[in-house]
Amino acid sequence: MISECSMPEITRLSGGCDWIDLDFVERERTPRSAMKLGIQLHVAGLSLSNTISILDTLGVERSRKAVHDWVQKADLQLDGGATPEHVAVDESVIRINDQQYWLYAAVDPATNHFLHIRLFSSYTTALTEIFLRELREKHDVDDALFLVDDADWLQTALQRHGLDFRYERHGNRNSVERIFREIKRRTSSFSNCFSHVDPSTAETWLHTFAVWHNATN
Incomplete structure (x- = not known):
């Protein structure tokens, strides 16, 4: 792989x-x-x-x-039950067999821990809503302040879910950006690309990485 x-x-x-x-x-x-x-x-x-x-x-x-x-x-999965005050959300491109996929991640800036991750074949408001719904099922984030970039689909999805958010270019959002850099550094030797695998296989590895990251930080 x-x-x-x-x-x-x-x-x-x-x-x-x-x-x-x-x-x-x-x-x-x-x-x-x-x-x-x-x-x-x-x-x-x-x-x-x-x-x-x-x-x-x-x-x-x-x-x-x-x-x-x-x-x-x-098939390791992230724990649920967190009650973060802030949630940093972002997405990053992961290549699988020369096709682009989007890794969505929610991170608690206070702990630098992953709260939830998902791999999608595109980035749309509808897919972002799926990600947010799953995040809300796993954690108590309804009163959290979401820290986001200027992605329209993300802000629209948060509005539809009635979640508070703030555009933040740096500050606490740096936590999720640092974690994405860590993922890219970890995968840099294969050009941030999974080869000869299906998306579910890549997502399982990414979930395992997230569990390891939380356990060692």
Whole structure:
């Protein structure tokens, strides 16, 4: 799925693997500790090839596909129940098989944690409303102040949901922009592009990345 990449976030591996749920495992021949380490290494910055090389030094011989499948089967999701005072919202382009997709993200500026992410094939007011509805189902954000850029579709969707928002170019909105830069840095080795995967596979990886990010910040 992913070609060789750098290791900008490996220093954050000391945080442990408690954020990884392996309930999907039934009769897996790989020790759970090795599976958690493989998922953590890959999401934190190692390529699949480098991840299996490290596992090999620990006496665990598995394929690149095995590590890829661990990430997909774990299907990690962000926790709900937050009550942020501010919510920074933005979208960024992610390429999948040479086609553009839009990654929507909502971030709590006070914690720099992801609240919700979604991958869409376009950016429209209707899709933005789906994103906001899902965000409201997961978290108590009705009284939050949304920090947005000048995207018309986003402001229109917020108005339709009766949510307060403020145009903010810098300030607290920098949190979501920093996180998007982190995603792009993490994917920079494959030109911010997922190859030979479908959108749902890419979105699962992005959800796993978001869970890891929250657990290590």
